[in-house]
Amino acid sequence: MSDTPLRRAVRRNRGAIARSVLGQSLYQVCETLVPVAIGVVIDRAVAAGDPAALAVSLAGLAALFTVLTLSWRYGARAVVRAGEHEAHRLRVEVAGHALDPRSPDTGMGAGELLTVATTDADRTAQVLHPLTGGAGSLVGLAVAAAVLLGIDPLLGGGVLVGVPVLVAIVQGIGPVLTRRTADQQEALARAGGLAADLVRGLPALRGIGAEEHAAGRYASSSAAALRGALRAAVPLGLYQGATGLAGGLLLAAVAAAAGTAAGQGRISIGELVTVVGLAQFLTEPVREIGYATMHLARSKASSDRLERVLRAPFRLAAGEPGADGRTGAPGAAPVELKGVGGALGGLDLRVAPGEFLGVVCYDPADARALVDVLAARSPAAEHGGAYLVDGVPAEALGPERVRERVLVEPHDADLFEGTLAENVLTGAAPGADPWPALRAAAADEVVRTVPGGLQAPLTDRGTTLSGGQRQRLGLARALAADPPVLVLHDPTTAVDAVTEEAIAAGLRRLRHGACTVAVCSSPALLARADRVVAVAGGRAAAEGTHAGLAADDPDYAEAVLR
Missing domain, CATH: 3.40.50.300 (P-loop containing nucleotide triphosphate hydrolases)
Structure with a gap:
């Protein structure tokens, strides 16, 4: 399997990814425990009318929110820092290859190469964000399912079955999104490259009176980029809509099942509040998983463009200074x-x-x-x-x-x-x-x-x-x-x-x-x-x-x- 820029980005930032996953997972666990803690407070302090238990419960909630805030802060900081450094490394890598004295045959103009070295490098490095965010969301879903199983096995089982099914359904749009995003970025790079070339040659174009023709060429290229963006926007909109709909359906189903269980006396009022809170929380990790797949599709498309530049064959042989032992014949022509x-x-x-x-x-x-x-x-x-x-x-x-x-x-x-x-x-x-x-x-x-x-x-x-x-x-x-x-x-x-x-x-x-x-x-x-x-x-x-x-x-x- 080839060592793509995407894989290198992940491999080079394993430590930062691990720290971020730990922070994001702890954050999701704390988010999951918030409705659990509220349900416990209702059952053991509010319903019982115990002021001491209420004071202890409030202190516990404050501690929980402190851990929640700090875990998100340091988890996000680790991945943002790693992403910025990785984007810089990729930009330098692409620029170094494009400027190699052996003249790589990329088939791209200067403007398009600039787009690859900036926009595509940044988007490839952004792969770290969905990886860590998606991993934390899966941990949050697992903890929420475990809590629901403890409250009511039917509710927990429904979540364990329903979440993977909904996620699998929305993933079906992923390949289409990847393909259309790649087409969009190709068209955008061509338009950007043409714009850079036209700006560079503007004095010459004015000198020969070709401004109108140049403007027409750019308008045509820009229109192609617009069509590519609109084509990519369709699956993107479907993806976001399907993700939101999936989370809403899951919330409605869990809340209805919990209300039925509370009416039958299988769960307490505090547990009902916990279940409804967890059902509402579940929409966030499901949506995060959907966004993670969307961003992975964009990063994959940009990584492919980076790889095209980095794997472009050289027109000239590598050669080594004095590799054949000769340093120049005395009296030879320069x-x-x-x-x-x-x-x-x-x-x-x-x-x-x-x-x-x-x-x-x-x-x-x-x-x-x-x-x-x-x-x-x-x-x-x-x-x-x-x-x-x-x-x-x-x-x-x-x-x-x-x-x-x-x-x-x-x-x-x-x-x-x-x-x-x-x-x-x-x-x-x-x-x-x-x-x-x-x-x-x-x-x-x-x-x-x-x-x-x-x-x-x-x-x-x-x-x-x-x-x-x-x-x-x-x-x-x-x-x-x-x-x-x-x-x-x-x-x-x-x-x-x-x-x-x-x-x-x-x-x-x-x-x-x-x-x-x-x-x-x-x-x-x-x-x-x-x-x-x-x-x-x-x-x-x-x-x-x-x-x-x-x-x-x-x-x-x-x-x-x-």
Whole structure:
């Protein structure tokens, strides 16, 4: 049987579950004893007119309620604390897997993964609540049945038979609820993921006038989520109604039987009060058992979604740093591609130590494929050929080691919530000065214009900044990290020509003597490259300096000259 997130949540919190079950069970026992105590007080103190017995009885009731309150408090505290810690562990587990350098193939977008790591993680951890509450309710039912058997065997026997039958009847809705809840959460995650993606791309959508089309897509996705919620609400409403009806029927049946027994003289007035009180109490544990099953269904659906992410196969091999004993050949090229295919057409590319290489891809798809290979996002089995880092195959090093040597700054820079300085210095050495990188990326202007400077707070993904400002800060972050090999993919598409020229000069100055690859069509950057390689049809079609290619190669001139 597979070790699902649901089972791990239970196993990791066995101690807290045991403490909570003890507290919840004691609470239910005390709840059961309240009508018993009231019946005893009526028979032995009120009916007998004994003040001393009444005083003792009242003191006993006070003690009973004290134990009842404290047992509920500490039992609930144990499970709530464990549930919050477990939700945190699950969120970290899912986030760690989703961010694994080996690139798990979850088939989910960023927004949907975020929903799984938050909502589904929380709902999976909530499995602890119905387990402890349901266990305590079963104890309460057992004690109530024992008391009723002691008062009248027919009443006790009826409860022992009736309660399991009623619980079994309402459980029949459980599988339908689980299935529809899973469908609802899938639709909700898709809608949430689409919303996150649309918000992220809102400036671009406005730029091309596609807001109406995007709004239509979200309206359609949201409507699907609404239909899923309504489909799940039907069995949920039936479940809650059936649970309440079952408890009410049980109360009516027990009260009628008790009244008949009191009329026949089989039980006393105090016992009649006890039986009626217990019958009313019985609706609570029956309802709690019903709610427990409902919450278990939700937790099961969320656990299945978590497991889908955690069991997603990796696109890349695990690899271990230096697993084959090789740490790099002396004099080897920092980066070399040999016959890399897949989306490319058998590309050969060699970057010399300390070289500033420009790569112009006539087809944007070739540029994306090349960047994916260099970022170790494309498995060797998919592209064939060889990707060597310092003379060692990338698959032998493993993705983490490759990314320690080769930093690929994507075209769309992702900024996170925090200060501007924290965003720029992510990945930089401790105590690093951000200003050289900021000046080289022409991002010092951004620091001067935003209120607060380096300590200015940024929203998630930098939505308060313009596209050009985000791009410059992303470039500054990559430069501040000072990697051995820096790969830039169209780093200046969102800036004006003057700023682009400043960035080209700053990049050349700061990365002098370091290995840099610019996959772009920017004349300003290409003019400062030591060498330029033009890629057509997934292969190297031409090579030389920017000036030489622009003068001699019409295809190159058409691609880069503006």
